[in-house]
Amino acid sequence: MSNTEEHPVPVHCGDGGTDEDRHVPVEIITARDVPLGGPRAMTVHRTLPQRRRSLIGAWCFLDHYGPDPVSATGGMDVPPHPHTGLQTVSWLFDGEIRHDDSHGIHDTVRPGEINLMTAGAGICHSEVSTENTTELHGVQLWTVLPEGARHGPRRFDHYAPRPVSFDGGSALVFLGSLLGSMSPVPTFTPLVGAELRMEPGASLSLAVDPSFEHGLLVDTGEVTVGGVAVARTELAYTGTGADCLTVENTGSAGARIILIGGEPFGEDVVMWWNFIGRDDAEIRRYREEWKSHGDRFGETHGYLSHDPSGPARLPAPEMPETHIRPRTNPASVARPGNDPYRLRPEENHS
Template identity: 45%
Template sequence: MSNQESRPGEQRICTARPVPEPPAAELLAPRRVPLGGPRAMPVLRSLPDRRRRMIGAWCFADVFGPADVSEGEGMQVPPHPHIGLQTVTWLVRGAVRHRDGLGSDRVVRPGRLGLMAAGRGIAHSERSPVGRPPVLHGAQMWVALPEAERHGPPRFEYHDDLPVFTLPGARVTVLAGQVHGHRSPARTHTPLMGAEVVLAAGATAPLALRGDFEHGVLALDAPLRVLGHQVEAGALLYLGPGREEVVLRTDRDARLLVIGGTPFAEDLLMWWNLVGRDHDEIVAARADWERARTEGDARFAPVAGDTGPALPAPELPGVRLRPRPP
């Protein structure tokens, strides 16, 4: 998915310098962002937030839908670039067709994980396919790649064999890492976890956590009650390190994502769809993308099978991109 804000701000989303101890729990309200323009399908974006840029290596979280896509074009995100991150696509309902510069062509459906590692650079598109189900609902998140991995070749994985287990009143699917002894086959590059939890109405489900991780609880639909907080759809509740369990409660059937990881130890600069380390790197990646869009460039191979025009990069600000306080 793409950040299509016309004036994306540079974000320092991590710092290696000492920072104050994080609060035990912090509710991040989402902001409404149009995906593809003012008349496009809106998404609820809870990460990055001005108060909290990352949760482990997770640096971006959008919830979209449920949206009626039976008429019109549905989701239409044209070819666009990424560097330095993984995209994690997870659907509750509907279908999204992923194409990329590697030649990957997959329709992501509920219960299947689409995982793309951009590495040094990749272009992809995400569109509602022909013959799609009438409702689209899901999430896309980004994971920052560490220095040792971010210059590597791009890669796309599609997993339809994720581990599933049950807790009292809940069904858990492990997207990434390990939860309750069940490990996802998805490739990760930092200590990381991600899971979908489906709660039955009236359920109270205890989920084990790693004490050295920070975590986030992202509501996908019905409101949740977590640690005394009401977490509405699209909102994210941050949980600081030191917690080994979280109890999830709901009065209605509900779905949520739990994400987490060890606090990321590297400084990052994120602008538009690019995760780098400094101004010059972002400027070079943007120039490579604009050249790829108009003339062709080895860094960003064209998205095979997608005949629509590629997404132009926003204009850079008139000053050097510089890190902001976390």
């Protein structure tokens, strides 16, 4: 998925810091709505990155969308666009998306199957909901590649995890290890990613790696994390130090939650539009290479737009006139205090 904002704000993400307080409270990160594109602009709910927190582990981008009736929204139609220094994680609940990239991969993203694209030094791809999709519902995430991997080759991985059951629900572990299930999909930093489904009234004491910070995104249901209510589209953040997370579905209908986590990312990185680099000059060079059809990104073949008059590839937005300045990610602990910290709407913008 692309960041389609016309004036994307540069984001500088720093070291997560140290965790001196082993008791981990819950911080609530609210989403902001972003039009993705298409003839009627499908809306996504973006919780990462934003002004107060840019990273959870190496997870640096989280878009949540749907359920959207394609007849009303136009579905997903993102022309070929570039990426550097990251991995994209596509995970669907409903519908299908056609993926084509410059690595020569032509695949279909389906519910319950992870499609992970590694950009390495550079790649471009397109994403279009299929003709037989009537409802589109899912999440799109990115992870930052560390220095030792970000100049590497392009790669694509596909995996359909088997459900693992727990009392009152089940999980699909698509990255890392959780509940005794381990994904074979390779990552370049320690990460975990899973879909949790919980029956009405179910409670889960989830054993987690205490060196990880975690985020739990609510898709459906009346959910609490550590006793704190988390509304739909909100992301509950817990810092490092916890070896168990308590998740409850207090409602009368089933709940679905996306859990992400990882070791705090210790490198300084700059994010702008669809690029992740290490400084202002690098980002500007990537933009110029995309603009001039440079070899770094290659060419995507097979893209078929819903709109025959639409662009054949996404143009890069204009760069900011000022030098991209550092922005430090806060320490890997939730905001202090007895009450959860909910960002005000004006603070939740990146």
